[in-house]
Amino acid sequence: MTLALNPQQDAAVRHPGGPLLVLAGAGSGKTRVLTARIAHLIRERGVAPSRIFAVTFTNKAAGEMRARVAALLGADPRGLWIGTFHALSARLLRREAALLGFGPNFxxxxxxxxxxxxxxxxxxxxxxxxxxxxxxxxxxxxxxxxxxxxxxxxxxxxxxxxxxxxxxxxxxxxxxxxxxNAMDFDDLLLFPLTLFAEHPERLAYWQRRFDHVLVDEFQDTNAAQYRLVKQLATEHRNLCVVGDDDQAIYGWRGADVRHMLSFQQDFPGTTLIKLERNYRSTQVILDAANGVIAENARRLGKTLFTATQGGEPVTLLTAADERDEAEWLAGELSRRAADGDVAYEGMAVLYRTNAQSRPLEEAFRFRGIPYRLVGAVSFYERREVK
The missing domain is CATH 1.10.10.160 (Arc Repressor Mutant, subunit A)
Structure with missing residues (x-):
C-alpha cells in the first residue's frame, strides 16, 4: 500500500536523518506523515521496528497509527514501540523497576x-x-x-x-x-528520568536501544516528557517532532509550547518543514483562522491554504448575553431550515462547556427546534431539575 503525498509531506517522510520539526497546521495530514515516515524507516531504510520509539497522546491514536503502519507495510510491525508517554514509560519501567525500589508488577x-x-x-x-x-x-x-x-x-x-x-x-x-509497590500517572513520566540520573549506564543503554524517536502533538508536551525524548535522542539526534504551536491549548495541565518554539535552538541543525495545505476546510474559514492566529505574540508562523475555494461566510456576533446569543442562533437555524438550505439533522452547535446548554435548549424548545445533546444530559432531563 502507498500513500499520495504532497511535496512537503513527502520531504518529511523521506527526511534523511537528524532533528526534524514538522510544523503541521490543522487538517494538513500530520498523522499520514507520521505513519508514512515510520513505514518508510522500516521498509526503505531497514530500521527494525523495535528500534523505533513513537509517542502519541491517546491510546486510540496509538492504535490507529499502528494499524495504518501495518496497512502500509502489509504486515504487523512487531516490536514497534508506539503508544502514549505513560504507556511507553510503563513498559520501560517494568524492565527497570528493581533499580528504583519497585517490583516488576507494580x-x-x-x-x-x-x-x-x-x-x-x-x-x-x-x-x-x-x-x-x-x-x-x-x-x-x-x-x-x-x-x-x-x-x-x-x-x-x-x-x-x-x-x-x-x-x-x-x-x-x-x-x-x-x-x-505502586506508581501514579505522573510517576510514570518522572521515574525514567530518575533512573537515568541515578544510573547513567541505563541511560546509555536506552539511548543505544532506539535509532529513531518520533513525537506527535509535540506542542502538548510537558517538562518531563520533553526531557525524556531529548535524553533518548541525544546521541543519534534522530528526533522527529510533529505539532502545531497554534493549537497549544493544554497549558493548564502542564504542557509548555516553549518546547516547540525553542526546538531549533535545543537541536542545532534542525530541518523545519511546514505543512500548510489544509484538506479539511474552505478558504473562507482558513482566512478567518489565519487572521485571528496571526495576532499571537509568539509563534513559529505559517499560513494555511486549501484548494477548496469559497465556502460559507464567517459571521461574528457580539451578543448582549448568553440568552441573546441563544435566541439569535435559534432564529438563524430556524430560518435556514425553513429556507431549505439544510435540514436540522445537518446542523451542529458547539459550545465550550455543558453548562452552556441551558439557554440554547430553552431557545430551541421555544421555537420547536428538535435537538439532541451529544455526550451530555439535557438540562431538562437532569435529576435535580426533574
Missing part, C-alpha cells in the same frame, strides 16, 4: 486511586480531608510533578495552608507509594 494508580491514597495519608497525618480535599491536593501535586518541582520546592513556594499541606503530603507520597 500497580499503576489512576486518579481515583491516587485521591483515595492521598486521603489516607491526610488522615494518618491528622489533616481533615474535608478541609483539605484530596482532589485539590492531588491537583497541586500533579501540577508540581508535571513541572518537575520537588516537594521541598513546592513547600518553599507555598502561599496558603492548602499548598503547605500539599507539600507535606507530596514529601510523604513517594515513600508511601514505593512501600505499596
Amino acid at each position: 500497580t499503576i494508580y489512576d486518579q481515583d486511586d491516587s485521591e483515595s491514597f492521598i486521603k489516607r495519608l491526610l488522615e494518618q497525618r491528622g489533616h481533615s480531608p474535608k478541609a483539605n480535599p484530596p482532589r485539590a491536593i492531588h491537583a497541586i501535586i500533579s501540577a508540581a510533578k508535571n513541572r518537575m518541582v520537588l516537594p521541598e520546592e513546592l513547600g518553599a513556594s507555598a502561599d496558603g495552608p492548602l499548598e503547605r499541606v500539599a507539600a507535606e503530603i507530596y514529601a510523604g507520597l513517594g515513600p508511601a507509594l514505593r512501600q505499596a
Whole structure:
C-alpha cells in the first residue's frame, strides 16, 4: 500500500536523518506523515521496528497509527514501540523497576486511586480531608510533578495552608507509594528520568536501544516528557517532532509550547518543514483562522491554504448575553431550515462547556427546534431539575 503525498509531506517522510520539526497546521495530514515516515524507516531504510520509539497522546491514536503502519507495510510491525508517554514509560519501567525500589508488577494508580491514597495519608497525618480535599491536593501535586518541582520546592513556594499541606503530603507520597509497590500517572513520566540520573549506564543503554524517536502533538508536551525524548535522542539526534504551536491549548495541565518554539535552538541543525495545505476546510474559514492566529505574540508562523475555494461566510456576533446569543442562533437555524438550505439533522452547535446548554435548549424548545445533546444530559432531563 502507498500513500499520495504532497511535496512537503513527502520531504518529511523521506527526511534523511537528524532533528526534524514538522510544523503541521490543522487538517494538513500530520498523522499520514507520521505513519508514512515510520513505514518508510522500516521498509526503505531497514530500521527494525523495535528500534523505533513513537509517542502519541491517546491510546486510540496509538492504535490507529499502528494499524495504518501495518496497512502500509502489509504486515504487523512487531516490536514497534508506539503508544502514549505513560504507556511507553510503563513498559520501560517494568524492565527497570528493581533499580528504583519497585517490583516488576507494580500497580499503576489512576486518579481515583491516587485521591483515595492521598486521603489516607491526610488522615494518618491528622489533616481533615474535608478541609483539605484530596482532589485539590492531588491537583497541586500533579501540577508540581508535571513541572518537575520537588516537594521541598513546592513547600518553599507555598502561599496558603492548602499548598503547605500539599507539600507535606507530596514529601510523604513517594515513600508511601514505593512501600505499596505502586506508581501514579505522573510517576510514570518522572521515574525514567530518575533512573537515568541515578544510573547513567541505563541511560546509555536506552539511548543505544532506539535509532529513531518520533513525537506527535509535540506542542502538548510537558517538562518531563520533553526531557525524556531529548535524553533518548541525544546521541543519534534522530528526533522527529510533529505539532502545531497554534493549537497549544493544554497549558493548564502542564504542557509548555516553549518546547516547540525553542526546538531549533535545543537541536542545532534542525530541518523545519511546514505543512500548510489544509484538506479539511474552505478558504473562507482558513482566512478567518489565519487572521485571528496571526495576532499571537509568539509563534513559529505559517499560513494555511486549501484548494477548496469559497465556502460559507464567517459571521461574528457580539451578543448582549448568553440568552441573546441563544435566541439569535435559534432564529438563524430556524430560518435556514425553513429556507431549505439544510435540514436540522445537518446542523451542529458547539459550545465550550455543558453548562452552556441551558439557554440554547430553552431557545430551541421555544421555537420547536428538535435537538439532541451529544455526550451530555439535557438540562431538562437532569435529576435535580426533574
